[in-house]
Amino acid sequence: MPNMITASHLTLAYQNEKGYNEVIKNASFAIRKGEFIFITGPSGSGKSTLLKSLYGEMKPIHGTLHINGADMTNISSGRLQKLRTELGIIFQNYRLINEWTIAKNIVLPLIIAGYNQEIQNAQANRLLRHIKLSELADRYPLELSGGEQQRVGLARAISKNPVIILADEPTGNLDKNSSNVIWDLLESACLQFGSTIIVVTHKIPELFSLPYRHFIIEGKGIYETH
Amino acid sequence: MKHTKNHLMFILSLISILLGVEFFMVFDRTTDSYEDGLKKGYSILVVSEVPRSTEQFHTLNSHITQSEAIDREAIVTQYINDISKEAKTKLIGNLPYFYSLHLDSYIDASVIQKIKTDLLKDIEIRKVETFGEHYLAKYRLFMLVKFMLRIFILFLSVVSFFLIIKQMEIWKYAHKDRMQIMELFGATMTHRSGVLFRIALIDAVLSMIIVSTVFAYTKYVWAMQSNIDIVTQHYEKLFRVSDIAVLLLSAFVLVITSVYWVVYSTKGVQE
Known part of the structure; x- marks a missing residue:
């Protein structure tokens, strides 16, 4: 399988008045297409920062980072939009x-890509059935529970068959039952679409059944457990 | 309800600015016509040893655009009645030439003084009367009224502009989440701001229609019924069809600038 994400001597930092405050330093890793990755680490260790760099919200200050062929150290705004x-x-806070209604939220990536209304409706209905929220299609997010909102967030993330799914603490605000539903849906997305899935979480779920790789962020470094 | 309130606040701010723009145009047209009247009513009297043309006067000072020779016979007839025809002809022959000069615009008293000096540099010009005192009083009053109205319009526009900025802040918070989420999923700036542009352009058109209606009503209904001389005389200056284009353009420039400001200030994702 070809590499979907490669990082070499990657350093991520926030700029402040005194200079750079490094969060990740000199990290190297490679993630192949279709892999399921868990990234764990203590609070404030840089898990979300790493994820931000993967969706281009933060640029590396040293090293290189390539995502699906795009060089994130020197990416143009047009290329970033396309990526x-x-x-x-998927966000912790949904x-x-x-x-927008739930149905419209789900097809946001299709709206951005310019798909016609018919395709949008068909995909919204299919995904609403998949996340078992068909009866709530015309409701608005704030009328839903946290677990239901996160299912909508997940449906939105997979609505255009993405090559990579990035999830930042997707079950961080949910109870155990709602969390299990989200993990099941993520597993099925990996199997169904062959997407590379990277999940930042505090704890790997006990009943997770797919093969996965586990990275730990500690002391500014990223280490893989075996 | 909240949505309607947001619309109304923006429309009201836009209307205030457009009213300022329209007031400015009406005021400019009215003062232009008043200025023209003052200009036409004002002239400089020149006494010259030799006959002169307008071009010759214009060469002495470029503000002079028109000259009228005052009939010397009429002057003699006006003041001396019991005189023989022969004596009258002789008297007229000895009189200098009198001219009434008109200027290109209603200008400052110091420029009038400069015109007088320029004219007197010509040794064949014997006397120049500018009626300076009377002119100065009228000119100063005119300039004061013009200045005060412009300050009022400027003040109105500045206050309205701050109202628009405040409304934009509200829009920014109302649309920030949606625009940032769309940005994260790869939406272009045009796509992200599409809704804002639609709302703003509709508000711009509505504001233009409201302001145009107010001024059209003032022109065609109120002005006609007012019986106020100055209003009925100048009623056609109150509103013109071309004003609609100016108002629409001003409104579009304002809303497009405002929307771009909102879009750029919400760029980047905040947690």
């Missing part, structure tokens, strides 16, 4: 558009 249309992102 983002190939990603599916980040749904509150003025």
Whole structure:
């Protein structure tokens, strides 16, 4: 399998008045197409920062980072826009558009890609059935529970068959039952679409059944466990 | 309800600015016509040893655009009645030439003084009367009124502009999440701001229609019924069809600038 993501001597830092505050330093790793990756680490270790660099919200200050062929150290805004249309992102706080219905939220990537209304409706209905929320299609996000909102967030992330799915603490705000539903859906997305899935989490779920790789962020470094 | 309130606040701010723009245009047209009246009513009296043409006067000072020779016979007839025809002809022959000069615009008293000096440099010009005192009083009053109205319009526009900025801040917070989420999923700037542009352009058209209606009503209904001389005389200056284009253009420039400001200030993702 070809590499989907490669990082070499990657350093990520936030700029402040005194200079750079390094969060990740000199990290190297490679992730192949279709792999399921867990990234864990203590709070404030840089898990979310790493994820931000993967969707282009943060640029490396040293080293290189390539995602699906795009050089993230020197990416143009046009190329970044295109790359983002190939990603599916899931947030801990869901980040749904509150003025839009659930069905419209789910097909956001299709709206951006310019698909016609018929295709959007068909995909929205299919995914609503998949996440078992068909009866809530015309509701708005704030009328849903946290678990339901996260299922919508996940449906949105997979609605355009992304090559990479990035999930930032997808079950961080959910109870155990809702969390299990999300893990099941992520597993099925990996099997169904062959997407590379990278999940930042505090804890790997006990009942996770797919093969996966596990990276730990500690002391600014990224290490793989075996 | 909240949505309607947001619309109304933006429309009201836009209307205030457009009212300022329209007031400015009406005021400019009215003062232009008043200025023209003052200009036409004003002239400089020149006494010259030799006959002169307008071009010759214009060469002495470029502000002079028109000259009228005052009939010497009429002057003699006006003041001396019991005189023989022969004596009258002789008297007229000895009189200098009188001219009334008109200027290109209603200008400052110091420029009038400069015109007088330029004219007197010509040794064949014997006397120049500018009626300076009377001119200065009228000119100063005119300039004061013009200045005060312009300050009022400027003040109105500045206050309205701040209202628009405030409204844009509200829009920024109302649309920030949606635009940032769309940006994360790869939407172009045009796509992200599409809704804002639609709302803003509709508001711009509505504001233009409201302001145009107010001024058209003032022109065709109120002005006609007012019986106020100055209004009925100048009623056609209150509103012109071309004003619609100016108002629409001003409104579009304002809303497009505002929307771009909102879009650029919400760029980048915040957690």
